Amino acid sequence: MATRRRPPSSSTSSAPPIADEVRSRDPKPSAAAEDPPLAPPKLGFVAAASALFFVPFFYLAFVHYPIEPDLRRSIAISVAMSFGGFLVALRMIPVAARYVLRRNLFGYDINKRGTPQGTVKVPESLGIVIGIVYLVIAILFQHFNFTSDSNWLVEYNAALACICFMILLGFVDDVLDIPWRVKLVLPSFAALPLLMAYAGHTSIIIPKPLIPYVGVPVLDLGWIYKLYMGMLAVFCTNSINIHAGLNGLEVGQTVVISAAVLIHNIMQIGASTDPEYKQAHAFSIYLVLPLLATSLALLSYNWYPSSVFVGDTYTYFAGMALAVVGILGHFSETLLLFFLPQVLNFLYSCPQLFKIIPCPRHRLPKFDPQTGLLTGTKDGTLVNLFLRLFGRCTERALCIKLLIFQAMACLLCFWLRYILAGWYK
Template sequence: MPTPRPLPSTSLLVACIAVATWFVVRPFIDPFPPASDTLHFRRILALCTRRDAVYHSGRGACVHPRKPEGHRIYSNSTRAQCAPESQGLVCAAIYILLLILFIPFAFSDAISSAASAKDVEGIVVTEFPHYQLSVYLSSLLSLLIATMLGFLDDVFDIRWRHKIPIPIIASIPLLMVYYAERGNTHVVVPLPLRFLFGTLVNLGPLYYIYMSLLSTFATNSFNILAGINGSEVSQAVIIALSVILNDLLYLPWPLDFRIPLHLLGSRKEVEIGGVWSAGMAYGSRELVERHLFSLYFMLPLLAVCTGFMYHNWYPARAFPGDTLCYVTGMAFAVVGIQAHFSKTLLLFFIPQIFNFLLSCPQLFGLVPCPRHRVPRIDHDTNLLYPSQAPFEQKPPSKLATLILRVLSTLGLAKLTIEPSTGAIASTTNLTILNFFLVRLGPMTEKRLVQVLMAAQVGGSVLAFVVRYGLAGLVYDGNRR
């Protein structure tokens, strides 16, 4: 079994306590608006959660992977050795436990107001935010279902055609609460199409299909972009950071500043902050509550993933399994749906969308699709090379040949041509990881995951530019 990385000493816990104490004391020194009070406690729990994830993820049971040669890439030092699998279950357990413990604090304002309310006649009627509670609990239930189904996938090795409906099942509680509370199903039509459809279009049942497909994409997009040390968890960390940064723009802050969006082609500037202007929410309590809800789920997710990343970084001493992919994907789907910024969320998935579109010829059967499309490792040099998908049983169809030649011309794939017939004998597997190897050449596994992280960061930067710089070109007004 690979030697586990040394666990952090108690100095990390002491540092977390010091930082958490500052977050507690800070509001009393210079009070923030009431909407941010609960967020400080969430930060404390997130710091403690990160330490728990670092500690427990490295203590997983030693189990042998199902297919050591195809399921995971092993470095020379850890190849064919025993390593903890499915440690995403540990992360999911800590994450969900933290969300459960946080429930009283998320609704502390309502509880404290009910306790302090007085009436001269001795009868007090205080309206509790049952809708927010039902949204929180339904989101938690979806995460629990995703955890259970993800672990079943790790144990029983579920086939891809059976994996597709799993996130749809997990999203049922979300959709039912959304329907019961008469959730909005209208969408704003872009300016160029308004002469056909008007300003608003009611999608009705199609909107619920869209939300279920969003949860399906968010979970499976991590699952099909995996196979190297640190790939799954690094994607989750960067996307969580992007969502958190987007949420912070809408919260009340004691400082204010302006973003010069006119440099990006926008007609106006965006003002951030001001204690009571609630950031980019501009005094809208509803928007503040939505993004606070998102932060309640994203901060502990970031803490858990960064803690696990300590053990999953190359050379990995623990692997996440499918459970972490399901839980992180469902967490992003939850905040995108319940906080009503699903389009912004999809912008943070630009590399995953690219990987999905590139994979479509294999996912839909036009090109042979092996179960694991991870890059091939040369154990002599410890370098990764693009893996191949050979046409062994039958030659590619005319449509597949056309698609592959277009991809080859664009530099997205590398083809092997049969010299005698000129037909395509094989192609590199159509994933973004193999694409990086085709364009940049062979590289080590650590270098490849760094390239993937750089692409993810670049995608997030592009997402912010599109969302807050270019969106004004196709939408009028303040599209928050």
Template sequence: MILLATLICILASLILTPVVKKAALRLGAVDQPDHRKVHKQTMPRLGGLAIYVSFIIGLFLVVPHHSTIIWILAGSLIIIVTGMIDDIKELSSKYKLIGQVAAACLVIIGGLDIDFINLPFGGQLAFGFWSFPITLLWLVGMTNAINLIDGLDGLAAGVSTIALVTISFMAFLQGDPFVFAMAIICIASTLGFLFYNFYPAKIFMGDTGALFLGYIIAVLSLLGYKNVTFISFIIPIIILGVPISDTIFAIIRRIIHKKPITSPDKAHLHHCLLNMGFSHRQAVLTIYSIAVMFSVAAILFSITTLWGSIMIIALVLISIELFAEVLGLAGAEYRPLISLMRRWQLTNDRVK
């Protein structure tokens, strides 16, 4: 049944995307080119609506009963409505945040929260009152993270698909049919849209799609790893390494330059790759490759020993920092690790 539902979701997305494109043009849900954007012509957005409708079709076909399904659907509806209004009328960041918080709160009320984690060296860390704000921060943060990387044709859809494939694989290994089925139908719905969205794109997913994918990925990652060991809790963070690291360095960059955290700029990962001379397609495929490496690291992280996991996370963090400094993700002057390595090299040269 899951194979049939997957095919139906792909076909539904392939059929619905051109319909949504026409509707977007009629409604004025278009993205105009400007100095901060890469595209050079007016593009219809709202493509995320095709992903969402296809996802809902698949949901009713294969997803088994789960205690939080009604709450997840209610939250997703708020996210979709928020994204659609923004794609048509351009909401302020304040009202978009209200919609995201409302959706996250519904899911938390429905029972999806991080109550505790088992520590690697014994004992348990119970969050108590902090369970609600920690879960809320995760859900809202990840919902926005996917939106932040949605800057090139096919980028957000592709990175989301890679993350969802990893989540579905981990769910399969853990014997979690609910998370597995949800991830698979979301992958299928996104792939159908990606056919029209990969470079050169015919339609953008808009905030409707980026917020929805971020929301679903955040929810599924928590469903698969809540209330487990500290090591397992790290897995979804590694899987979502591309959007999380890009978001973190965007915040660092804006703090360094004394700009509001929510202010847009043209220094995200994809912008940096383009500035280095990568073509549009090369930049997207490079980020896909990075996302795959994060996914492989997450899988290795889940099956190795405790000390092996610590070594992997250390290697991942060092690699992210070096990569960010070389590309200038936090600004050209932000190079603490490279500066430290240079000083260490100078010291060694003097000793010799």
């Protein structure tokens, strides 16, 4: 995550080992006395966002489309469990925040430097709470939906193993501050359980305008398809991690993409008559619903002004979860269209990421403490590009603009699918 500055370690580097042990064992009284409680969650904002996302979904799932009763029951159970996860995450975030502060896992908000808020210790790596709650929900859901001989159970557990592996690696990154060259390859290792357990098709449908040139309507890619799945996991995970730097941006983009994936899945279920196709998209719903619900809980604390930082734990977890959803739901092309802002940000960042031009540690805008406005720098990020194109603005206004752009990219994807249906594929 780019919006925090890690506390300097030089103050403890010269102390003997025994002093570190004493500080780590006896932090509780001073932490309770010095660190103020978290600001209350911004539930009004989250309630408005939830209504915007869930009302269309509930209408399509339970009113508009004639979905089978058993499938509706499974979706309803997933909705109920996800709401329970939202409540648990909402309660656990303040508790976990106190513990990470005691272990000096905190940062300072660089975009508020020079103001009183810029000196406040903000607990970070709170994505670990969301990841754990998500996994518990997803694991317990198996009891209500899958039998021991279900064909989907192996892939479902492999998907959860990938997500769990990525949460672990993300938390390790938050603690050890792993270099970028290592971060780029971590998701490829985390994706191995899914790649090894994947038993679905490895073929792609050739777009109709290209069939005369390819010669076949369906092309089997074999191992190349699995390689593509691994690369998709690497991209989704890192693209959310580098499209960051503002309060609420990492979680906000995940919420928007998850809502779009959720609506896309229910539309595909309602429009299809193929049972296997429906089950693939239902599988995707079961994984994305708890992601959306728990992310909304985190957003209530991470929205401007942020009370907690999500850390690389959350960005890695969210990226892997969305990649798994797209892979097992068999709509990776659509997922990449939902990720259009992240694709643009990655391409724009490539010269700095690959050291073609100098890349600072924090590619953030410049903050003016007198006016409270951000000014874009020459660093290659979508955050800075928006400031250069649309002028100086507050951090909150900039985040809203970027999330609107994210939503417009998702709407563009739905429009393209509608326009190209029947002609493209």
